[in-house]
Amino acid sequence: MRFSKFGDYLKADSGILGLMQDIDAAMTGPDPMLLLGGGNPARIPAVQEVFRVSMQQLLNDGDRFENIGGSYDGAKGDSVVGHALASLFKERFGWDIGPENVAITNGSQSSFYTLFHLFAGEYSDHPFRKILLPLTPEYIGYSDIGMGDNLFRSYQPAIELQGNHEFKYHVNFENLVVDDDIGAIAVSRPTNPTGNVLSDSEIAKLRALARSHGVPLILDSAYGAPFPNIVFPEITTDWDENTILCLSLSKLGLPGLRTGFVVANEEVIRAISGANAIMALAPGSAGPALTRNMIEDGRILDISNDLIRPYYKAKVQNAMTWVNHAMHDLPCRIHSPEGAIFLWLWFEGLPITSELLYQRLKARGVLVVSGEHFFPGLSAPWAHRQECIRVSYAQEPSIVKKGIEVIAEEVRRAFHDGK
Amino acid sequence: MRFSKFGDYLKADSGILGLMQDIDAAMTGPDPMLLLGGGNPARIPAVQEVFRVSMQQLLNDGDRFENIGGSYDGAKGDSVVGHALASLFKERFGWDIGPENVAITNGSQSSFYTLFHLFAGEYSDHPFRKILLPLTPEYIGYSDIGMGDNLFRSYQPAIELQGNHEFKYHVNFENLVVDDDIGAIAVSRPTNPTGNVLSDSEIAKLRALARSHGVPLILDSAYGAPFPNIVFPEITTDWDENTILCLSLSKLGLPGLRTGFVVANEEVIRAISGANAIMALAPGSAGPALTRNMIEDGRILDISNDLIRPYYKAKVQNAMTWVNHAMHDLPCRIHSPEGAIFLWLWFEGLPITSELLYQRLKARGVLVVSGEHFFPGLSAPWAHRQECIRVSYAQEPSIVKKGIEVIAEEVRRAFHDGK
Secondary structure, three states: OOOOHHHHHHHOOOHHHHHHHHHHHHHHOOOOOEEOOOOOOOOOHHHHHHHHHHHHHHHHOOOHHHHHHHOOOOOOOOHHHHHHHHHHHHHHHOOOOOHHHEEEEOOHHHHHHHHHHHHOEEEOOEEEEEEEEOOOOOOHHHHHHHOOOOOEEEOOOEEEEEOOOEEEEEOOHHHOOOOOOEEEEEEEOOOOOOOOOOOHHHHHHHHHHHHHOOOOEEEEOOOOOOOOOOEOOOOOOOOOOOEEEEEEOOOOOOHHHOOEEEEOOHHHHHHHHHHHHHHHOOOOOHHHHHHHHHHHOOHHHHHHHHHHHHHHHHHHHHHHHHHHHHOOOOOEEEEOOOEOOEEEEEEOOOOOOHHHHHHHHHHOOEEOEEHHHHOOOOOOOOHHHHOEEEEEOOOOHHHHHHHHHHHHHHHHHHHHHOO | OOOOHHHHHHHOOOHHHHHHHHHHHHHHOOOOOEEOOOOOOOOOHHHHHHHHHHHHHHHHOOOHHHHHHHOOOOOOOOHHHHHHHHHHHHHHHOOOOOHHHEEEEOOHHHHHHHHHHHHOEEEOOEEEEEEEEOOOOOOHHHHHHHOOOOOEEEOOOEEEEEOOOEEEEEOOHHHOOOOOOEEEEEEEOOOOOOOOOOOHHHHHHHHHHHHHOOOOEEEEOOOOOOOOOOEOOOOOOOOOOOEEEEEEOOOOOOHHHOOEEEEOOHHHHHHHHHHHHHHHOOOOOHHHHHHHHHHHOOHHHHHHHHHHHHHHHHHHHHHHHHHHHHOOOOOEEEEOOOEOOEEEEEEOOOOOOHHHHHHHHHHOOEEOEEHHHHOOOOOOOOHHHHOEEEEEOOOOHHHHHHHHHHHHHHHHHHHHHOO
């Protein structure tokens, strides 16, 4: 069977697709694995109870359950929920927004697929503009959105060592070049995979930079503020007409319901609606319906701040203790864990690639993600890329602890053997 | 804000997007409308009860409810459901398939977005192949998938008059040209909008034609067999490695859960999985989870054959009676209603365009869809295109009856006034 180039790319399992297949095969294979690789959120009992009660209420509330499944939402998504979200953000944060500034999507990956194609690629006045990623490492899921085209101009970060066991990436502002070849600036906050949280002043600088060049700032807040707010330092989240804020229900605990939100100016929202219509008719109704009451009464913020954030904050402290204990004799640094659900471990001078480490760990029954996949658009050789791994700390403590111990053993062996 | 060409297209509300906006505005506007325009399925009480019971069972079955929302499915979708669907079709219809032949998507529109781009557009050995649509009218949702590029080579049908009040389209086989510019053949069965059901022999001919030219036959069975099986004549549905069968839960009664199925050879399934991963990470879990038991025990076929098909069959008889009564003095023919949930009305010699009729009906509070939008890729002028409208008969009988009466009044006025 002959396929278009689009098809050739998709069925070749190239790029991240091969990695996803590999992870999927390991997860569903016959051998039990310690799954520290994926992005599944933790099962937080108090949060799960909220969703269960909400579904039960839907079932008890006349034909609301039937209305969820039985009708298409509009291309912009459930209009009651869009309205409620705008009201909530306007009231709590003073943002100057209305329902015309909110679109619902089939999850954050869908949002980014559309957004990156809205601002990267061919323009009527330019052969190919790109998305500027001011900081790598950056989210692995961005990489393949160009389907083989490189959509990104990416930058290495500045590295600040913190004590003996931690480090932190910063945006290298003096290096950034925003010119006519750039269509947008995009950044995740917290960063997936590193847990880095760009400071308010870094964000303010990026916002000013974007505005001064007439391009939007796309803020990936899948783990961030206002919800699920898995962010440990105190930060503010502003919004303006030039900011495109992307949110999701996934890390609130509902990844299976594939619900994303885009908060942006009306022109962007119209384009997102159009993309929804053409690619999916409409986004799914289940996620918005299940969380509607929590958005209407603002509980979604309380759940984030009072249940989700403290839960992960406690978890990350434990995980760091285990890492520091297990790797005390190794050149291991943890990226300052300011948010999200991962530890980003840097083994400086690792004599093997992170890809080989990933393979060895997989053979030992521990699934992580090799760090080299988190540098979308960065082609310059850089040893650091092959010295890091991403480890989820969202799973059961015993699994995380055991996984960390196996990682330490394999890294120790690599350093000892020099290969 | 500057947008790429992709963005310019999406935010311009061109093509079908403008129409969808118009319909959406009318539906959510202040004036009550008789909604005979959309594709929402009927609320069939016995079917709704099945879904309600299924959700209640999920809630009562340990942490199954938590598992739906709380984890990402793989890029191919819920593997238990994929496995069950393959087993069901193998057992009931003798198809030579396994779980490797099934992918789940975020609904049939998502399936078609991917499939049309898999087989239309640039190939490594050809600048631009197209999808051959052997028969128009054809589904409106196909039109914009090319985002401004015409992906289709389309054909006018042969028209068979049946008695004084009906007619039927047939594939004009002698006209079809399948050459090296064609990447796939696609057809909906039943056809949306006309309710036409291609006969087994027409499908066999298309299948042979596709195979002999080394291109796949894409069969859009969103309303068809094996489920929801809103098909009134007796037909068979075969599958082979060269057939790509697209199914959906929408017309089973769950459009809000956005769940589609693609049954195809392994190479196509791998490409669909890749597209899911890049565009959405994974398809939603709610639809597959809610229907898993029905797929496992085959009840999904019984629900289709015993509840859904008879329900629409009774409805369409009523609707035809109302049309024939209300339009007895008008040159109105109904396309032989063999399936799906629409009446396709042809007013031969209508002195106004169907678009103007649509506008006048909207002003009278009746929403239909103007027929001219259902000829994707057909550019040759043809009066017939402007003489038809699509009318849903899935809504409440009183609404359908009243709507038909208003349509008759407006059509009568147009013929009387000659404008």
